[in-house]
Amino acid sequence: MTRWPRPLAPGDTIAVTAPSSGVAAELRPRLDFAVGWLRERGYDVVVGDCLSGDHVRSASRDERAAELTAYLTDPAVAAVLPPWGGELAIDLVDVLDWDRLAAAEPTWLVGWSDISTLLVPLTTRLGWASLHGVNLMDTPYTPPAGLAHWLDLATAATGTRIDQTSPGRTRDGFDRWQDQPAITTMTLDRPASAAVLGGGDAEVSGTLIGGCVEVLSPLAGSPYADVPGYAADHPDGLLVYLEVAETDAYDACRKLHGLRLSGWFEHATGVLVGRTSAPDSPDLTQAEAVTDALGSLDVPVLTGLDIGHTQPYLPLVNGARATARVVDGVATVEQTLG
Known part of the structure; x- marks a missing residue:
């Protein structure tokens, strides 16, 4: 609860x-x-x-x-x-x-x-x-x-139910606050889209839990990120969301596998993966890292969502019930608060 x-x-x-x-x-x-x-x-x-x-x-x-x-x-x-x-x-x-x-x-x-x-x-x-x-x-x-x-x-x-739909736009890099401390407008000058591993459309529902891969993977298996134990109080399943901030594709793949091996996805109804600007590795892309680590899961994996270290940002509440969809490359997320 x-x-x-x-x-x-x-x-x-x-x-x-x-x-x-x-x-x-x-x-x-x-x-x-x-x-x-x-x-x-x-x-x-x-x-x-x-x-x-x-x-x-x-x-x-x-x-x-x-x-x-x-x-x-x-x-x-x-x-x-x-x-x-x-x-x-x-x-x-x-x-x-x-x-x-x-x-x-x-x-x-x-x-x-x-x-x-x-x-x-x-x-x-x-x-x-x-x-x-x-x-x-x-x-x-x-x-x-x-x-x-x-x-x-x-x-x-x-x-309250909060519905959000991706604007389908993003950008490279970040603003220099040293030069523009009062900036309030995002410059979204590149197209962006979501996808489902394996292709097609998908809809998934569950209780949200997740965050940044680099900082959560070291906690996996500890008392401070016992996601399998948390799932016991949420029998309808977890909607796990993750995003890679900056680590290269090799390390991202290892960290995602580590979460898998620690049981983070055993009670998942689906996985949401944020868009990333982190670097690819010589013969492994960030997208391939996600496929390698999560492609064998028997649940939908939605990728390219607005929850990464790139603008814009889609806020999510850990503990909220949510439904996420990708239809024709457009991602939507509905959350019920309380």
Whole structure:
């Protein structure tokens, strides 16, 4: 049974902390703009101490764990929003105060990339709904027609159904926030389409769980990403979603096989794979890596969805019931919240 945070509303407090990497000085104007963007929409934004961009981590392990736990268990905080991901959030999973978190009412944790390291344990261990959406630095972007903003999901009333359809457009690379700290428009200048392994169309339904392959594969088989155990509470099956951020096709293939061998897909009704700009290997493409690792699964595998490290971004809620379709290369996702 999924435990749902209360819907976010203007006047609520959103806390900003970096459980992984902080923000370098040249990018602080973007952080300030994003905080102001939220405040203009009526939210009370508090900025924590763990934000330093001087090293790979924003602060010491204990400091980051304490600040994140404090915000997630503070009844006055309705959502926690990291500035972005990073590299080493994995060092927090075994020092968070899980007993204290379990005793608290659920709070929205919103993020993606390395923040998947924390979203998945909150859902699989505690049953909390967690929001795989953009981080603070991406929050000011206006979603293209067809896609929702993470705020649309976090503010939705219990029982709301959120429907999203891919705009069929993407881009190469990212904006330079050093030069344009106040940018809010995505430049989607390339066509994009979804597909089903083996061809044709497909529709799959289940409870969503997933995130970034690079940071979740090391957790597979640990108490912090026990997806097979989580499936026991969801007899209708899991809709597992995954995206490769930057690793080459060889490593992506190994990591996907590792998830398969750890039982991540044993109770899956389908798998959703995000579009990636990660490099191919000399004789293996990213698409071939997915086919090699997941092609033998006896469930549909939908590829090229807007859940990767490329614009635009389709927010998903771990713990939500969802239906995903690919029809004539167009992907749609319906989620029921609460």
